[in-house]
Each structure stands twice: as C-alpha cells, then as structure tokens.
Amino acid sequence: MNQGKKPLVIGLAGGSGSGKTTVAKEISKRLPQDRILILPEDAYYNDNSALTMEERKKVNYDHPSAYDTDLLIEQLKALLAGEAVEMPTYNFSILSRAKDTIHVEPADIIILEGILVLSSPELRQFIDIKLFVDADDDIRFIRRLQRDTQERGRSIDWIIAQYLATVKPSYNQFVEPSKKYADIIIPQGGENQVAIDMVSSKLLSILNS
Ligand SMILES: Nc1ncnc2c1ncn2[C@@H]1O[C@H](COP(=O)(O)OP(=O)(O)O)[C@@H](O)[C@H]1O
Ligand SMILES: O=c1ccn([C@@H]2O[C@H](COP(=O)(O)O)[C@@H](O)[C@H]2O)c(=O)[nH]1
DSSP: OOTTSOOEEEEEEEOTTSSHHHHHHHHHHTSOGGGEEEEEGGGGBOOOTTSOHHHHHHSOTTSGGGBOHHHHHHHHHHHHTTOOEEEEEEETTTTEEEEEEEEEOOOSEEEEESTTTTTOHHHHTTOSEEEEEEOOHHHHHHHHHHHHHHHSOOOHHHHHHHIIIIIHHHIIIIIGGGGGGOSEEEETGGGOHHHHHHHHHHHHHHHHO
16 A cells, blocks of 8 residues: 555445446456455445344335444545454345454555445545446346345345335435436446446556556
C-alpha cells in the first residue's frame, strides 16, 4: 500500500443479481492483488441472532434498516486511515451474522460493493468513483433464482415470495433511483469486457501516478 496517499473508494451498486460481485472480481483480477480490496456491503447485514427463524424470514433485507451501516462506516474509515479491520461475515442460510470475521488489510483501492451503496448519502460521501451495474428485472430474477437455490439454501417458493414482497419494491424505491448518482452505468455486468477493461485501466493509471 502507498502509505502517503488516501485510498480510492469505488462504489459498485446495482440490483441483486445484476452482476456486482462478478464485476468487482473481474476488476480486481486485473490489478495488483496487494493494492485492492473488495468490501461487500452484504457482510454488514445486521446480526439477527436474537430473532427466531420465523422473525428473520420476515425482515426486509433490501431496506437500509437491514444493514449495520454504522459498523460499515466505522470499518471503512479505519481502512481509509490505513488500519486493518475484522470484517464481519454473513450466513445467508441462517439469515444472520456468522461467528467468523475476516482480517482485512488496508489497500490503495477499495471496491465497496452492494445494492444500497449509492443510495445511502452517508456512504456516498466516501465514494470517489461511482459505478452502477444494470440488468433487466427478469434477468436479475432468473440469476437470483439459480444462485439462491444453489448457494443460499433457498426454495423456489421462498425466492419468488421474497422477490414480490420486498426485493422488487425496494429495488424500485432505493436501488434504481440511486443510478442517477453513477459516473458510469455498466450494462451486461460481468460479460461487459469493454467496461471492465476501461475501469481497470483507469484504476491502474491512478495506482501508477
Ligand atoms: N453476465 C452474466 N451472465 C450469466 N450469469 C451471470 C452473469 N453475471 C453474473 N452471473 C451469475 O448470476 C449470479 C449473480 O451474479 P452476482 O455477480 O453475484 O450478482 P450480484 O452481486 O449483483 O448479486 C451469479 O451466480 C453469477 O455467476
Ligand atoms: O438473509 C438474507 C440477506 C440478504 N438477502 C438478499 O441478498 C440480496 C443482496 O445481495 P446480492 O449479493 O446483491 O444479491 C438482497 O436483495 C437481499 O434480498 C437475503 O435474501 N437473505
């Protein structure tokens, strides 16, 4: 890490299933690994361990109140100050924070990736370059259906009910309106080699300047 320089924060927002994680990983692969870190907003979901499973299922996980944004900001500030943090981890199968933390060292470039990172004014003030990954509703839903059955321990009925009750309304209320803050809108997510190469080249030139 370049000790004398403030890290650059990239905010990467977009709906669930739009390809944020894929884009963040593709950008990261093109940069020196010791100079970039990905900070997933998902890691900062509230600790729901005091709630029963039935109560956890009723939470709107697409609403700002589902996140521990104070902890996210505290750890982001520490990373910006050059300090390492113990990042929480979230377990989607039990709908709560897991016991383990991940030790995260500061880096010159921080990709802050999550559905609401551009929608929160508190987070926006820390973001230098704002990206929004765009994909049609049906594509995002199909990807989420495949991923959540395979990786997040969800049934098809659960995914459909949650999508209609909270995911879609909150996308329309919070995520889509945050697109207007983006410097760059990336369609086709992880498949968009041109956008990924352009952003990576820009970041490389900033690192080398
Ligand atoms: N361009 C793409 N074409 C097909 N599948 C994709 C594409 N981008 C992402 N996926 C898949 O869709 C799912 C959601 O992508 P992910 O990057 O996790 O989205 P997000 O982080 O926005 O929720 C993953 O299983 C991923 O492998
Ligand atoms: O317990 C939970 C916590 C979150 N979710 C859903 O996750 C997505 C955000 O993550 P992406 O990686 O961007 O898809 C959000 O839409 C929540 O609905 C969940 O289902 N369960």
